[in-house]
Amino acid sequence: MKSSIKAKVTLVGAGPGDKDLITLKGLKAIQNADVILFDALVSEELLSEIDASIIKIYVGKRCGKHSFSQEEINTLIVENAFKHGHVVRLKGGDPFVFGRASEEILYTESFGIPVTVIPGVSSAIAAPSSQGIPMTKRGLSSSFWVMTATKRDGTFSEDLKFAAQSSTTMVILMGVRKLNEIIKEVSKYRSALTAFAVIQNGTLQNETFVIGTLANAASVTSNINKAEPGIIVIGDVVSEHPSFFEEEVQRMLYSSL
Template structure:
């Protein structure tokens, strides 16, 4: 029996829709000896994995921690040494609040070869699926992608800085801090700024709430929106309704 070279490949699974995983990611999954996957990964993607590979569910969602991060790091190293090619399959893009870089660094400290396959980030794809562009001429010249909850379980200070800008703000993992986020934007007199909350983005069970800084908390309550969800704040949120109106007017014109 030949000894396999220990290797870690961190792979982005995309935001949820199975079709949004990359061709390169699928190729890598077919070569895996072990796959460690997260709660946010669509389980339909497991069908693309080498049928002989060991599959290990490691959780990683708010309130769902089957393994702590330190245990995941150690599991990667242990399986790489005993099995060969370990694929760490993570939702979205592993380098955008996915801790993929930490896992690669930990493995590299044990002499394990590492590689990374980028994924389509939910911060971009989820708003796009709802016809919300993060940039649009006349509405936003830039965008911020911010974690809603830091390592210390507090709201990132960057949200307060972003609230002072004219940029589109995308907050990941921020539903538990939504009231704090709203307050920061109200303090900047942005009460009427459009807000979108998108739960289970790009999936078949997607839910959307559209409002303003002043109304979004009530909308979240009434529509029972919760994690996993993305918060989008900015004038670009209005593009969704503008596009729908244009399409409706065009359809009416055809009938007339």
């Protein structure tokens, strides 16, 4: 390592997708980086606006592309910090929401490299919110619960069952592939008329949105591309979406023909 190089790492939350939803502090950090290691869910538009002299390395884990293991990412962070100085680890949403930030921090700090975290706007809130779905609403829901449906071994998390038994707004990340099973599980505890929505690529140009009730979920979601990242929101607050009643009325009309 050259003596003038000061290794340091900043974990930055890039926000949910729309390039303008990064924080000012996050933007300043990436503009002052020597190297940016970025995830699959980070906006290409945001990266294209960053000075071309800053080294940008893709370290995503999306299926279909080369997948970097967590160990490889940890090593790249440390190697690049020693070689180039300031590494920004740019992560989708907020680094601490299903982001494995703690592992990256622990590994980096074990080499004596200082780490700073700049929070980001999590897709868990931004995707529903930008669609006009409130996470809480007086009289409808007094809490929201952000969860992943399945555990490491692929079985349902107990949290999903507990949340389904309460009246909380359920916000499920990394669950689109298991959508049918999730709906089936939640339907054991909640009314068939409970509203749900699936938002994929939220806040991006290619955002898609479907809305329905647990009862008609199978037909509503039949055309979803399950390979795209998405958020499932289940709860009475979803019926606050402007198109909920209109779509329900249309479906009732068609089903009675």
